[in-house]
Structures are given as structure tokens and as C-alpha cells.
Amino acid sequence: MRTWGKLLAAAAIVISAPAAAQEAVGNWAGVLEVTESVKLPLVVHILRDDSGAVTGTMDSPTQGAIGLPLAAIVTAPGTLMFTVPTIQGAYTSRWDANAKSWNGQWSQAGMTWPLVLAVPPPPQPLPADWTLPSDADLSSMIEARIAPRAGEGIVVGVLGPDGRRVVAGGPAGATAYNGDTLFEIGSISKVFTALILSDMVNKGQVALDDPAEKYLPAGATMPARNGRKITLADLATHTSGLPRMPDNMPFGDPDDPFADYSETLMLQFLAGYELPRDVGEKWEYSNLGVGLLGYLLARAAGTDYPTLLHDRVTGPLGLDDTVIALSPAQTARFAQGYDQYMRPAKPWNLATLSGAGAIRSSVNDMLKFAAAALDPGSPIAAAMTTALSVRRDIGNPRVEQALGWEIAHPEPDRDLLIHDGGTGGYRSVLALEPSKGTASVALVNSAAEPSASDLGIHALIGSPVAPTPPVPAAPPAASVHTEITLPAADLDKVVGRYVFGSGVVFNVEHVGNALRAQRQGSATGPVLPIFPEAPLTFFWKAVDAQITFTTDASGTVTGAVFTQSGQTLTGQRALP
Numbered sequence: 001m002r003t004w005g006k007l008l009a010a011a012a013i014v015i016s017a018p019a020a021a022q023e024a025v026g027n028w029a030g031v032l033e034v035t036e037s038v039k040l041p042l043v044v045h046i047l048r049d050d051s052g053a054v055t056g057t058m059d060s061p062t063q064g065a066i067g068l069p070l071a072a073i074v075t076a077p078g079t080l081m082f083t084v085p086t087i088q089g090a091y092t093s094r095w096d097a098n099a100k101s102w103n104g105q106w107s108q109a110g111m112t113w114p115l116v117l118a119v120p121p122p123p124q125p126l127p128a129d130w131t132l133p134s135d136a137d138l139s140s141m142i143e144a145r146i147a148p149r150a151g152e153g154i155v156v157g158v159l160g161p162d163g164r165r166v167v168a169g170g171p172a173g174a175t176a177y178n179g180d181t182l183f184e185i186g187s188i189s190k191v192f193t194a195l196i197l198s199d200m201v202n203k204g205q206v207a208l209d210d211p212a213e214k215y216l217p218a219g220a221t222m223p224a225r226n227g228r229k230i231t232l233a234d235l236a237t238h239t240s241g242l243p244r245m246p247d248n249m250p251f252g253d254p255d256d257p258f259a260d261y262s263e264t265l266m267l268q269f270l271a272g273y274e275l276p277r278d279v280g281e282k283w284e285y286s287n288l289g290v291g292l293l294g295y296l297l298a299r300a301a302g303t304d305y306p307t308l309l310h311d312r313v314t315g316p317l318g319l320d321d322t323v324i325a326l327s328p329a330q331t332a333r334f335a336q337g338y339d340q341y342m343r344p345a346k347p348w349n350l351a352t353l354s355g356a357g358a359i360r361s362s363v364n365d366m367l368k369f370a371a372a373a374l375d376p377g378s379p380i381a382a383a384m385t386t387a388l389s390v391r392r393d394i395g396n397p398r399v400e401q402a403l404g405w406e407i408a409h410p411e412p413d414r415d416l417l418i419h420d421g422g423t424g425g426y427r428s429v430l431a432l433e434p435s436k437g438t439a440s441v442a443l444v445n446s447a448a449e450p451s452a453s454d455l456g457i458h459a460l461i462g463s464p465v466a467p468t469p470p471v472p473a474a475p476p477a478a479s480v481h482t483e484i485t486l487p488a489a490d491l492d493k494v495v496g497r498y499v500f501g502s503g504v505v506f507n508v509e510h511v512g513n514a515l516r517a518q519r520q521g522s523a524t525g526p527v528l529p530i531f532p533e534a535p536l537t538f539f540w541k542a543v544d545a546q547i548t549f550t551t552d553a554s555g556t557v558t559g560a561v562f563t564q565s566g567q568t569l570t571g572q573r574a575l576p
Helices: 006-010 135-146 186-202 232-236 263-272 287-301 305-317 328-332 363-374 381-389 453-461 488-493
Strands: 026-033 039-048 054-060 065-069 071-074 079-084 089-096 101-108 111-118 154-160 163-169 182-184 360-362 399-401 406-408 416-423 426-433 438-444 496-501 504-511 514-521 528-534 537-540 545-551 557-564 567-574
Touching: 026 101, 039 111, 054 071, 089 111, 135 154, 135 163, 135 453, 154 363, 154 453, 163 363, 182 426, 186 232, 186 287, 186 305, 186 381, 186 416, 186 426, 232 287, 263 287, 287 305, 305 363, 360 363, 363 426, 363 438, 416 453, 426 453, 438 453, 488 504, 496 557, 504 557, 504 567
Parallel strands: none
Antiparallel strands: 026 039, 026 111, 039 054, 054 065, 071 079, 079 089, 089 101, 101 111, 154 163, 154 438, 182 360, 399 406, 406 416, 416 426, 426 438, 496 504, 496 567, 504 514, 514 528, 528 537, 537 545, 545 557, 557 567
16 A cells, blocks of 8 residues: 655665676666556665675656565676565576676566666756745646546645645546545555554553553464564554565455455464564564554554544544545545556455555645644644654665654755555655645545656655656456355365466465465465365456366376466476
8 A cells, every 4th residue: 555655766866886897786777668558667776784685675666666675686796686575576687798787587477578777877966946836837747647547637735835735637527626535545544543653652541662462352462573572663663574464365355455354354364473573673564564553552542443533633633534434425525546557446445454544535634734744833743743753764774764654865864754655546645844844745546657656746845757658458357257165175185386487386275264375486475365166276356367276197186277367377286
């Protein structure tokens, strides 16, 4: 649900170039040409610390993905290899001394494309005398973004010394949007959850170093490591060690993926999860962690999350349109969402993990919230102070993690408070510059990228606006499958590890009454259930993919055929 990051790709920060011609440490940029109409700029950052350990991240700015962690990094002379586990991608390349670039192959979803990475050109400095754009300039920016996207509408708001202004555009052929149009704001909800935490801390109702397990139901447990328990502050700063998402989501409706994730499933996940590293050791963005935080705070307050949100933040500020459940009148003002292919998208319902991204709001309300966040005399001023008093390193010198807020430094000694959000059919960004008393917000009713972040950040500090590519062609309609029930012996028959080549490996296990599959090998994916439609044929509900297990003459399973997005891979079974 987090898409923020275009600021880091666009802001005028000069980062050191590679130290030597074939030294992989440094910053590299290239364009992945998926199709003639889909071209994705990528930026790779390879770092080496004082101990010699190599780490790295990858940015895909037009997709709103910034800071994706790299794994399995190989930086031998003339060689650069790495995987990106969160998106199940892998890169292998060799140094081209003449072109001074890494020439290689990017692999993902069983497919491979050429990708050349070279030293990026130096970024342009931010305007020194930037002022908030005029309404005409904002309107022109919006119109350029929505022009190729039928159905998209954008509302941008700015706050400055002269007050608040709202400019809207689209959607074509429908009622025009305005400052009161409602959108899903996705992960901006995390800022509200952190402010609730800060308010409860200030009032002595909880403490930042309270163990999270203190507020679980009786008998429920939390993972810990080396004697260190996860605290409320760890959850609010993405340093708990919990993953981005739990691996036991049913995905009964992939278009509304959180709707069937229950309290029971969350507690089961927490009870069985083993932390991969020490608590507090490393920053890793976690929707699960902040969703859990909202759940725990509601339990500590003896209420539910929507009530807690109203009582602690939205009620005192008069944010009547910042809600989770919409009234009939609000539903009439709720923008229809669209996915990245501009197909209608369902609203998301995050019942158990509401604190991570369930809030809906309008630009008028978000500007009112921004004004209160900047006002030292507002009802949330004390909570803001507490939220910003905690700073955690995220592995990027340009960004710090506070409680909820991310604090970006586009230039030395310059602070921006930022959070963005993304759900199935919406994108959002909220940015504040406290030293200047300015703020911007952008809300968009589609997941097509680039979306909200570059527009909102540009309005605030003058960073570049990304070009708007054509809308990519939508993939074929998802296959229709009918689930059947198989006896346990039939499920046990296909358990094993399947190697397909090109870095694609699946581990299939029998857990409870169902099968679960996880991609491993060069990139590791989430553990997802697969469902039988025939004795040897199974399908995923979370993605449009199928796997058919193959046998020898004796009926023993020896391999499998994996199909996704029209691509087919044949693999062999390697027994555990």
C-alpha cells in the first residue's frame, strides 16, 4: 500500500558515482522495455559499508516503488548479480568496458528482458526560489496526466501563507471532481495510526517501549528474538522484523485482498512466525506491523479502530470526511477507482489491519489535517511532537523514519514530512515542509503509474514531474476455475520442490487441509494457497496462475507445468 518515493528519484541530490570502471558499488540507471508501450526506468543503488558488507536497493519511480531491498548480491570484478525478493525479480550482468555499463538480463515471472545499467546523469538542482504553483499551472499538470487515461480524475491541494487552494481535473464524461470528492488514501492511514499512538503515550495510556504482546488477547503470543520483544515503537517505525505482509492471507477475492483476513488468522500468523533478524536491527516497511499496531491500540483503549480514529484525531480536528465506513451521502461523493490498466477496481476493506490503510478522505479534509499538523496550537500538536521525536535509520541518508511519518531531506538541512498510499484503485500523497509552513496533497482514482507522488511533491518543492506513458494493454481476463475437494493422500502426493529454471523454483507443502506454494530460488515470494480443480491441477486465487503436476508411468509425480499470464514453464520435481 505504499507508493511514496518519486521524490528520491527526482530531487537534486548528487550521489557518488561508482568508484571504478568495473566496480559495482555506486548508482546505476536503465530502462526495462517490457513492451513497446511499457518502458520502466529503474535505478539501482549498491552500497558497501566500512566492514565490507554489500547491500543495495532498487527504485522503479514510475511504478512508485522506491527502496526495494536487494538480496544475493554478487559484485565480483566484471560481474553484477542480485535478486529483488519483494517482486520476485533477478538480474545477471557483465561489465562492458567500452560502453561503461552493465549489460545483462532481468528475469521476472518466468520471463526475461535485456537490461543495461549505466551511471545516471547528475540530477538537476531544485529551484532555489520555488513558490507554490498557480491554479493554472496545477490544472495544466493535472490535465497532462489524465489526458491518456479515460476515467481518471485528480485533485491537488496546496497550503501556504496565502491559505488553501484546491484544483481538480476529470474524470471525462462524469461529474467533475472537487475538494470534497472522497478517495481511498491507503497508507497515509499509517500517519493517523501513529498520531493515535503518540496521543495515548502523551496521556500515559501506553508507552512507546511497551511490548506489543501486552495488548494481545489472553493466550496470544508475539514473536521475539534474542530476548528482545517487539514494542509499539518498533511497529510504528517498521523495525519490528515483521514482514510487509503475512503469508496466511486467504485471498478469497484478489480484488479486495484484505477483506477476509481475520483477527484469528493474524493471531495464528504471529504465534507461528520466526523473526529473520533481531528486533530493531533493520527497517523493513510492514503493512502487517502498522495494521497490528492499530489493532493493539484499539484493544488498549477498549474500543475499535474507527472509534479510536474519530475520538483521537478526526473528531477534534473536525475531519468529517476522513472515515473508514462511508455514509450514503459520502458514498455518492466517493470516486470510482481504476487499476493500472484503467479497469474499474473494487474498494478495499481492511477490517483487521485497518490501521495500515483503511481510511478514505478528501483533499479539503487532508488540507485541514495538514494545517493542524503544522500548527503548534492545534489539538494534535503534542502528538505531532511525540511522533517526530523518534527517528530511525532506514538505510538511506536522505530519509529517516519517525512514528508514521517519513522525513525526507531533499537538500542538506531541509526536512519534508511525507507519506503516500496506494490501494487497488487509488493513489495518494501528503507532504509538509514545516519550516515554510507549506503542504501539498494529491489524490488520484487510479493505480496507473506515475500517479500522485510526483505531482504532490512537485507542487511543494518543484521536483520534476514524470512523463505520462500510454496505458498498457490489459492482460487477458483471468481464467475461470472451479475448486474441488481432494483427499489428504492426493495432496500429499504432490508435495515437493519444483525447479523450472530461469531462477523459478516452487516449494509445495501440505498444511492443514490445503496446499501452499512459495516461489523460492533466485527470488522468494509469499506463501500462497493453491486450490485443486482436478487431481493433479491446481490454481492460485491471488494471481491468475495454474500448476499441473506430471507423473511417470507408475503414477509418481515427477514434475510440473506452471502457467501465468500466457507464459508456460516446465519443471522437474526435486524431492525434499
